[in-house]
Amino acid sequence: xxxxxxxxxxxxxxxxxxxxxxxxxxxxxxxxxxxxxxxxxxxxxxxxxxxxxxxxxxxxxxxxxxxxxxxxxxxxxxxxxxxxxxxxxxxxxxxxxxxxxxxxxxxxxxxxxxxxxxxxxxxxxxxxxxxxxxxxxxxxxxxxxxxxxxxxxxxxxxxxxxxxxxxxxxxxxxxxxxxxxxxxxxxxxxxxxxxxxxxxxxxxxxxxxxxxxxxxxxxxxxxxxxxxxxxxxxxxxxxxxxxxxxxxxxxxxxxxxxxxxxxxxxxxxxxxxxxxxxxxxxxxxxxxxxxxxxxxxxxxxxxxxxxxxxxxxxxxxxxxxxxxxxxxxxxxxxxxxxxxxxxxxxxxxxxxxxxxxxxxxxxxxxxxxxxxxxxxxxxxxxxxxxxxxxxxxxxxxxxxxxxxxxxxxxxxxxxxxxxxxxxxxxxxxxxxxxxxxxxxxxxxxxxxxxxxxxxxxxxxxxxxxxxxxxxxxxxxxxxxxxxxxxxxxxxxxxxxxxxxxxxxxxxxxxxxxxxxxxxxxxxxxxx
Amino acid sequence: xxxxxxxxxxxxxxxxxxxxxxxxxxxxxxxxxxxxxxxxxxxxxxxxxxxxxxxxxxxxxxxxxxxxxxxxxxxxxxxxxxxxxxxxxxxxxxxxxxxxxxxxxxxxxxxxxxxxxxxxxxxxxxxxxxxxxxxxxxxxxxxxxxxxxxxxxxxxxxxxxxxxxxxxxxxxxxxxxxxxxxxxxxxxxxxxxxxxxxxxxxxxxxxxxxxxxxxxxxxxxxxxxxxxxxxxxxxxxxxxxxxxxxxxxxxxxxxxxxxxxxxxxxxxxxxxxxxxxxxxxxxxxxxxxxxxxxxxxxxxxxxxxxxxxxxxxxxxxxxxxxxxxx
Numbered sequence: 100x101x102x103x104x105x106x107x108x109x110x111x112x113x114x115x116x117x118x119x120x121x122x123x124x125x126x127x128x129x130x131x132x133x134x135x136x137x138x139x140x141x142x143x144x145x146x147x148x149x150x151x152x153x154x155x156x157x158x159x160x161x162x163x164x165x166x167x168x169x170x171x172x173x174x175x176x177x178x179x180x181x182x183x184x185x186x187x188x189x190x191x192x193x194x195x196x197x198x199x200x201x202x203x204x205x206x207x208x209x210x211x212x213x214x215x216x217x218x219x220x221x222x223x224x225x226x227x228x229x230x231x232x233x234x235x236x237x238x239x240x241x242x243x244x245x246x247x248x249x250x251x252x253x254x255x256x257x258x259x260x261x262x263x264x265x266x267x268x269x270x271x272x273x274x275x276x277x278x279x280x281x282x283x284x285x286x287x288x289x290x291x292x293x294x295x296x297x298x299x300x301x302x303x304x305x306x307x308x309x310x311x312x313x314x315x316x317x318x319x320x321x322x323x324x325x326x327x328x329x330x331x332x333x334x335x336x337x338x339x340x341x342x343x344x345x346x347x348x349x350x351x352x353x354x355x356x357x358x359x360x361x362x363x364x365x366x367x368x369x370x371x372x373x374x375x376x377x378x379x380x381x382x383x384x385x386x387x388x389x390x391x392x393x394x395x396x397x398x399x400x401x402x403x404x405x406x407x408x409x410x411x412x413x414x415x416x417x418x419x420x421x422x423x424x425x426x427x428x429x430x431x432x433x434x435x436x437x438x439x440x441x442x443x444x445x446x447x448x449x450x451x452x453x454x455x456x457x458x459x460x461x462x463x464x465x466x467x468x469x470x471x472x473x474x475x476x477x478x479x480x481x482x483x484x485x486x487x488x489x490x491x492x493x494x495x496x497x498x499x500x501x502x503x504x505x506x507x508x509x510x511x512x513x514x515x516x517x518x519x520x521x522x523x524x525x526x527x528x529x530x531x532x533x534x535x536x537x538x539x540x541x542x543x544x545x546x547x548x549x550x551x552x553x554x555x556x557x558x559x560x561x562x563x564x565x566x567x568x569x570x571x572x573x574x575x576x577x578x579x580x581x582x583x584x585x586x587x588x589x590x591x592x593x594x595x596x597x598x599x600x601x602x603x604x605x606x607x608x609x610x611x612x613x614x615x616x617x618x619x620x621x622x623x624x625x626x
Numbered sequence: 627x628x629x630x631x632x633x634x635x636x637x638x639x640x641x642x643x644x645x646x647x648x649x650x651x652x653x654x655x656x657x658x659x660x661x662x663x664x665x666x667x668x669x670x671x672x673x674x675x676x677x678x679x680x681x682x683x684x685x686x687x688x689x690x691x692x693x694x695x696x697x698x699x700x701x702x703x704x705x706x707x708x709x710x711x712x713x714x715x716x717x718x719x720x721x722x723x724x725x726x727x728x729x730x731x732x733x734x735x736x737x738x739x740x741x742x743x744x745x746x747x748x749x750x751x752x753x754x755x756x757x758x759x760x761x762x763x764x765x766x767x768x769x770x771x772x773x774x775x776x777x778x779x780x781x782x783x784x785x786x787x788x789x790x791x792x793x794x795x796x797x798x799x800x801x802x803x804x805x806x807x808x809x810x811x812x813x814x815x816x817x818x819x820x821x822x823x824x825x826x827x828x829x830x831x832x833x834x835x836x837x838x839x840x841x842x843x844x845x846x847x848x849x850x851x852x853x854x855x856x857x858x859x860x861x862x863x864x865x866x867x868x869x870x871x872x873x874x875x876x877x878x879x880x881x882x883x884x885x886x887x888x889x890x891x892x893x894x895x896x897x898x899x900x901x902x903x904x905x906x907x908x909x910x911x912x913x914x915x916x917x918x919x920x921x922x923x924x925x926x927x928x929x930x931x932x933x934x935x936x937x938x939x940x941x942x943x944x945x946x947x948x949x950x951x952x
Contacts, residue, residue, distance in 0.1 A: 134709060141665040220667040274663060274679055276704025276711055298708060299905070300791075300897040328790050328895045329904070332774055336789040340781040474908070505657025505910045512661070512673075536666070544669035 122321040122624055124607065126617075127334055128347035131299045131327040136271040136281045137255035138210055141217040146253045147616050151304055151323060152194075153255035153287035156185055156204070157248055161612045161621060163371075163433050163528060165248060169199065169256055169288060173248060180243035180569045187234040191311045193258040194286050201230035206259040208238070215270040221250045224566070242567040245574065249527035261286045290318055290620040301326050312620065317608075319624040338363065338602050345622075346602035347615065351422050351477055357602050368611035369424060370599035371431045372524040374476055376469070376486070376592040378402055379517035381552015386517065389466045396467075396517065400459040402589035406445055407452035408493045409486060411595060418481040423595035428586065429523060429533065431596055433613055436530030436578040441586055445593055452493045464494020470516040471499060472507040477597055483520060486594075511550040514541075519550060522597070526614070530578045534562040538585055553590055634934060638927040643694075645923040649916060650690045659706050659910040680706070693916055703913035707905065712917045716899060721801045722792060723891070723898030727883045729814055730822030734883075735876060738826045739865075742833025746841065747860060757830075764827030769886070773820040773893035780816060788813050790895035821890040825879045832875055836868035870937065877933035881926045 132148035133140045150158070156170035169188050176182035191199040208228040211218045224247070227239040240247060262268050265280040285293040290312065291304035304323040312318075326343075328334040331350040337343045339360055349357070349365065358365045378396040379385055385394050395401045411425035427444035430437045456462055471483035480501045487497040497518075510516040525532050539546035539562045540554030561577055568574040585591070601611050608623035660676050677683045681692065696703060702712035741761075745754040764772075781789035793809030795802040804810025840846065841864055849859050888900035895901070899918060906914035 133707065139709075141667065217665060220665075220669070271709065273709040274676055274704075274706070276709055278710055282709075297897070298710075299902075326791060326895070329901070330892050330895065333777065333790050333893055333895055336774075336777045336782050340777075340785055340789050342781075342788060342790070503657060503908070505659070505662055505908070506655075508661045509658040543671060547669060548666065 122319060122626075124320040124323050124345055124619060124622065124624065125343050126323060126325045126345045126347075126619075127328045127337060127343045129327065129329055129331070129334065130348075131325075132302070134271060134273060134282050135285055135293070135296070136267075136273075136279065137207075137257060137287075138213070138216040138218045139271040139273045139282070141221070141253070143615060148302060148325065149255055149287075150253075150289070150616060150618050151291040151620075152285045152289040152293055153257070154289045155254045155256065156187075156251055158618070159252050159612075159614065159616075161610050163613050165252075169204075175243075175245075175569070176237065180245075181240050183238045183240070183244075183247050184231075185236050185238065187236065188311060189234050191288050192309055193261065193288055194292050194307060195258070195261055197258050197260055197286075199256065199258070199288050200233050201236045203256055203259050204228065204236045205230050206262070207254070207256045210257065210262070210268065210270060211254055213270045215272050217273070218254055222254065243569040244566065245569050245571060246527060246529050246531065249529055253526070256288065257281070258286050290316070291323060299327060310620075316620040317623045318620050320619050320622050323619055335602075341604075344604040344607050345609075345617070347617070349600040349602045351420050351600070354420070354422070354600055362605050363602060364605055365600050365602050366609075366611045367422070367598050367600050368613055369432060370524075370597040370615065371433060371526075371528075371613045372476075372522050372597045373426050373429050373431050374423075374479075374482065374520065374522045374594045374597060375426070375429045376405075376594065377511070377519050377521055377550050377590075378405070378592070379514075379550060379552050380590075381554065382517070385467075388468075388517070390461075395459070395461055395465050398459045398461075399587075399589055400455045401461060402592070404452040404455040404459070404493055405490060405495060406589055406592045407448045407455070408489050408495070409445070409592060409594065410447045410489055411445065412447075413489075414482055414485050415595060418478050418485050419595070419598075422477065422598040422600065424598065426593040426595050428582065429537065429591050429593050430530055430582075431525060431613070434525045434528055434530055434533070436533075436575070436582060438579075438582075441582060444586060449492050456493055456495075461494070464496060466496035466498065467518050468498045468500055468516075470507060470510050470519040471501045472504045472520060473501040475504040475507070476520075476522045479520060479522075482594060512547060514550060514552075516550060521548065521550075523548075524614075530582065531562070531565045534565070534578075534581055538562065538581065538590065551590055553588065555584070558584055631931070631935070634931050638931060641927055642920065642923055646694065646916070646920055647690065649919040650693065651686065653910075653912050653915065654686070656907060656912075656915075657910045659912060662909050663706055697917070697920065702917035705906075705914050706911045707909040707914070708911075712913045715902065715914070716917060716921065717800060718802075719897060719899045719902050721803065722896060723884060723887050723900060725804060726814065726817055726821060726890070726896060726898060727880070727887060730818035730820075731825070731880055731883050733818055734822040734825035734829055734879070738829025739833050739872075741826075742830040743837060743860065743865060745830070746834045746837035749838070758834075761827040761830055764823040765831075769820060769824065769889045770893050772823060773816070773890060776816045776820060777893070787816050789816075792897060817890050817894045817896050820893070821883060821887055825883060828879065829872065829876065833868060833872055836871055837864055840864045840867050873936060874933055877929050877936075878926075881922075881929045884925060885922050 130144045132145040133142060134145065137149055137153050154168045156168060157165050158168045160166040169191060170185040171188050173183060173185045176184050187201060187204065193199060205228050208225065211222060224240040224244050225238055226241050229237050231237050267280040271277050271279045271282050290307050290310045292307045294305045295303040302325040306318060306321045328337060334346060335350060335353045335357060338346045338357060354365050357363050380396045382394050384392055385396065388395065415421060415423045415425055427442040469483055471480055473480040483499050483501060487499050490497050511519055511521060523533065523537065535545055536548040538549060539559050541549050558581060561581055565574060565577060599611050599615055606625045609617065609621060660673050663676060664672055681689060705712050705715055708715060741757055745757055748754040777789045780787045791813060792804045793813035794807040795804045795810055796806045804813060846859060846864060849863055887898060888903055890896065891898045891900035892904050902914060903918045
């Protein structure tokens with residue numbers, strides 16, 4: 100008996116080295132897609148999985164530039180700035196063999212505008228989508244919308260016939276717990292076909308040999324096995340032991356460990372996310388401080404002094420282990436409106452900061468509570484701890500209150516914090532998105548993340564006019580003007596731009612994309 | 627005996643109600659689920675609409691009452707994170723946790739009793755002392771550290787065993803089992819050792835001390851004097867009499883194994899209910915948290931009840947006592 104047990108165990112151990120095809124991409128990250136319904140959730144990891152199987156009209160390539168996907172070209176209609184004309188790619192077939200035509204585009208837009216859709220806000224300006232011929236559509240907006248294409252890069256196209264035949268025309272009511280056919284089944288035009296999925300456990304996709312871009316893209320991965328692994332240490336261990344070929348959400352402290360292993364590489368790129376502190380300057384008096392009857396943050400000199408006290412290089416070296424780029428403005432470098440000059444505007448000057456504090460009447464400093472998430476951004480709590488020490492140098496005594504994101508973010512949206520950390524990514528790659536959420540005064544449907552209490556009616560008007568300004572030069576001039584105000588008012592204290600790290604086996608060839616949205620069709624695999 | 631069981635069932639129901647109340651009153655401190663459910667583009671109206679739809683705008687007693695009345699009908703609501711019925715998700719995840727718990731439980735009981743008896747009989751032997759010292763590791767090291775260490779040694783350095791997941795599973799009806807494939811069995815080894823180690827050392831130390839206690843008793847000495855064989859004395863007389871406290875502890879530990887599988891499952895990305903619970907806490911998925919906590923408390927209460935009933939069969943004195951009208 101003992102012998103048989105030993106042999107069995109031995110046999111088990113030997114068979115571990117199961118043969119795995121060189122073209123299988125074993126991919127892991129911390130979370131799974133929430134649903135497969137293309138319009139039910141607007142969330143990063145969910146879009147990433149969809150991008151392998153569904154396609155929008157336009158996608159962003161690795162550099163962040165537009166690339167034609169299901170549309171071949173697009174332009175505003177001559178003579179009518181409220182209409183965009185999209186010409187569609189011909190000869191594209193869905194996974195079930197149906198043809199992709201303008202009818203499907205019209206249907207998909209209508210579906211994405213349904214009340215249950217999570218994508219409806221992004222295309223809120225669209226009033227009508229009409230087919231003009233089999234391979235051309237016109238998109239009508241409620242006013243000129245020069246940046247409409249930026250809002251369409253995650254808007255996936257479905258087959259009208261398949262959707263109707265499977266009774267899944269309505270977007271899944273996600274919050275209501277509805278399961279529809281489209282939640283678990285996929286019929287897209289994309290480079291991969293769903294072959295098996297267990298939510299939160301494993302998703303397997305195989306190559307679509309009939310893909311329209313079969314000869315245009317590498318498409319060297321024949322099978323994708325996607326596994327969410329939540330625990331950071333386990334994720335890295337799986338990579339080190341060779342059970343994973345491609346890893347997202349790499350913990351910063353393990354980069355060197357992974358890089359040091361033969362056959363594994365870590366690649367970096369600046370991420371589309373900037374980290375900063377917000378300060379409530381709008382209130383007459385704030386609660387979390389020790390100053391009665393006045394709000395020190397209302398004085399721009401105090402805000403400037405606090406920004407000058409932050410040593411961004413020290414945070415980069417010590418807290419982030421080099422994995423960040425100090426920021427001077429709250430827009431990532433890809434965004435229209437970002438300038439290198441403004442991004443270099445924050446400098447550390449303790450003496451100058453002390454002088455400003457004294458000038459503002461706070462030479463003895465004040466105390467304040469800093470609210471910080473501890474599970475949202477890379478080393479978020481560490482950054483805040485560092486800031487506590489740095490602000491202490493100019494007499495600002497900071498009490499740090501770090502909480503999970505589920506408790507932190509409601510503080511900002513409910514206006515219950517006066518000094519807080521926030522990170523922001525810009526999916527549209529345009530400053531208007533930043534202004535709409537972070538600079539415009541807070542109203543019920545705009546300025547929702549502006550916790551600073553800042554309100555300037557003229558600036559609000561300028562921000563609103565950006566949406567319909569078709570003269571791009573004049574629009575960019577307005578954007579620059581608004582940024583000047585944001586910078587001069589020191590509305591926020593920018594900290595840094597996050598850096599994105601992907602771990603991969605040497606046989607995988609792919610560059611990191613700023614949106615953290617790997618598209619496997621671009622991957623090469625050496626055998 | 628019937629009266630005893632009825633009394634225990636009523637007590638158990640009360641315990642469940644209190645657990646539910648405590649759990650529910652704590653959810654409000656975990657955070658706001660609405661914030662996770664809507665993207666950063668959401669408006670104030672979206673938040674209000676969703677709050678109303680989920681019933682989060684109602685007062686805490688109303689929410690608790692609704693949960694209880696729905697749960698009594700077997701409806702645990704819909705997961706905020708996955709958008710699927712909680713009962714369905716729990717059923718789908720239960721086999722992974724139960725298989726892991728069963729294997730580590732068996733491991734802990736078998737090895738625990740064997741080592742316990744061995745160290746009691748060979749009290750001063752070198753091997754027995756070695757086992758006793760080594761068992762301190764099992765008691766003192768936290769589970770996640772043991773898990774990470776095992777992964778480091780057997781997956782990263784030696785490359786023998788997988789570091790995460792369940793391997794290939796076979797679907798039998800609603801039950802997905804990893805016991806029928808080689809990769810499934812291999813995937814079980816490290817997590818079940820991690821999960822069972824603490825229980826094994828606990829059982830072993832308990833068996834040993836009980837055994838030493840019993841071996842000092844007069845009837846054992848008389849048995850030896852009568853010339854009974856060591857084997858009969860150790861296993862028939864001594865071991866049997868050490869089992870009452872051991873069974874209590876094993877019973878409670880079975881519950882603990884399932885409940886504390888949370889950490890092991892997180893470390894090994896084991897797709898069971900424990901991992902589901904951790905996800906739920908991070909996302910403030912209240913329906914999943916509530917259902918899980920209720921299920922776990924039902925289980926603990928149930929196990930306690932079974933253990934109480936088992937006493938009747940193992941220890942005849944209890945039966946006499948009860949019959950005597952105490």
